[in-house]
Amino acid sequence: MSDMGELVVARHASRVNKIGSIQNLPVNLFGSVMGISGLALAWRLSHTVFGTPNILSDICGWIAIVAFIVLVFCYAMKAIRYPAKVASEFAHPILGNFFGTIAVSLLLLSTVIGSYSSVLSETIWILGAIFTFILAFLILSRVLKGSLVPSNVVPAWLIPGVATLDIAVAGGTMPFEWTNEINILSMAIGGFVALVFFGLIISRLIHHEPMPAALTPSLMILIAPFEVGFLGYTNYVQKIDPFASILFYFGLFMFLVLLSKVFRKSVPFGPTWWALSFPIAALVNAALKYAIYMDSWIMDAIAIILLAFLTFVICYLFIRTLMIVFNGKLLGGV
Template sequence: MSKPLAIPASFFGMVLGLIGWGNSWRAAHEVWGGPAAVGEALMLAGAFVWAVLLVLFAAKWLAARSEAIGEASHPVQCCFIGLVGVATMLVAIAAHPYSRPVAVSLFAAGSAFTLIFALWRTGILWQGARDPAATTPVLYLPTVAGSYVTAIGLATFGLGDWGRLAFGAGLLSWFAIESVLLHRLYTVAEMPAPLRPVLGIQLAPPTVGAAAYLSITSGPPDMIVYGLIGYGLLQVLVLARLARWIFAAGVTASVWAFTFGLTALSTAMVKLVGRGDAGPISVLAPVVFAFVSIVMGVIVLRTLWLLVRGRLLPAPPALSVTR
């Protein structure tokens, strides 16, 4: 398979990170009066990366079908395919201020893909016969990430009542999957080094959940959103404590697994300030916003360096079991 067609579906995580970062800057513009151009430029960059990856993803299925089917059959890599729909919904949210018809069309396509893929993948998981070693945070992507972003998108288009249903689907899916995942982490042999960066996805359920919750509610902050952010902050500290172990194989493009959760944490905290928080969040929000922007800048520069050096594409996945 040629190199352009070898790009895995996990690269759509870059779109989530870039548009998530743009959303954080949009929130900073609304709450603190930060420069609007920064957020919009990041949204544009995310949309450009999405367009390139979408073409390459489609080309892989047309010209390298066996490799594409192999990715879809892989117990870990397959879940990243769900990011195609999630990324498309985020591009729709980014485009909403500029063209509602275009945004609605993109959101409809992205949400449909997300739902269909989540049902397909969940149906496979419910049939069992799965190797516990293949249980990683990628399991959150089809149902949890997909449902949360669906909720945010529905609220963006004035359908917050429908968004509450999507939020509930994502929240309870998170609770169910996290129990299985933590059991695997506690009781099964440690993950191989190349696979460990997917633990960055562990940050996303509470933080993206907080952003989704804020999108479908109004008024002053409540205990639920504070609880989600508190758990998100705990995940940041745990991941920081494990950073050397997680990146034992080096910092590669897989570091983007951390970006959607990090940017959602920043966005949610900034929006809480805008909703009237005058407590600890108002103190932490500027610090977290600055920290996330610095980390994102480093990740972008690192990714560009890997691209220039020809080291951006990952090695073939090690796990060969199915389901």
């Protein structure tokens, strides 16, 4: 019996070793929750625009919720067992910005959950907003210390700034008396921080060496300030004016410019690929909202093509991520 017990333990240990250690769980994997939540909201809006089945939005929404719960549990375990790893990740000039993906995930999930429970939605939005403001303060304070290496100025810098813009995106339907001021505060912070950082990142991409291949998918984050800004601004003013149109069309233009630069066979697959999912989701949601405003078959066609493209990308990323989880490349530190 002892031999049999030792064999079972050995097999279990071998299976665990094959999958890897929780200490290697990257915080940027929360980008998957952002992307899937964005897809859920896109299909929900598509129901309004084109009458597509609501079940597609519900399926994506529940996958996003489950993914967030699993990731929070796993990352909490990492923080408890390997606090130095988490501290090192947060202090990193590039990886630290990906903690913004947790904040954005909370804000987006507050909107996803809004269809099921208004109280839970409002609670999550408040928690997400508080976490977002704190994170934006800490990240910006760190940047202003100076002596930063130019090569560390990458699109991921935009995530904390875009996170504050998402407060207004998710807060458009919140019933509190102070919601209006919180939304405009978030747009003020997110808008100007994103504007400054966007200029710094473009300058770095032009004047310095190319980014590492693994960070190439994060280039798509460059469209996020414009499309998320469009969504937040139109939620606030309750209309689409020329300024909103400028935001939307420039984000669409940047997407077309970056498309061939990001989707290349030479770029290795990894968790950083999820960085492109939410910016594209923001573009799709903006396109669907703009299609309602334009009432044009051309804009309808653009929105449908973008929605189909986003759905394919999310499905592909989801399957590839499961593959690297079970072959040990994700948590194995490969």
